[in-house]
Amino acid sequence: MKTFSRKVLDVVKKIPRGEVLSYKEVARLAGNEKASRAVGNILNKNYDPGIPCHRVIRSDGSVGGYNRGKKEKERLLKIENRT
Secondary structure, three states: OOOHHHHHHHHHHOOOOOOOEEHHHHHHHOOOOOOHHHHHHHHHOOOOOOOOHHHEEOOOOOOOOOOOOHHHHHHHHHHOOOO
């Protein structure tokens, strides 16, 4: 059985370029819709470039945090035509 962390990373890995999901949507797709804060903590510890953590944003549409800095997250989203 997969851990919640593994499920979160699997969900995020499947977010297509130019698309985003909220932390809450990722939590729901990973099996626990109330774990959006846990999703943020899991993604903050991820440095695998194959998992596009920058494509996860806040429910209010704001960028939210990023382990490489908010400016870098904004830059990556802009490159993908999301902002």
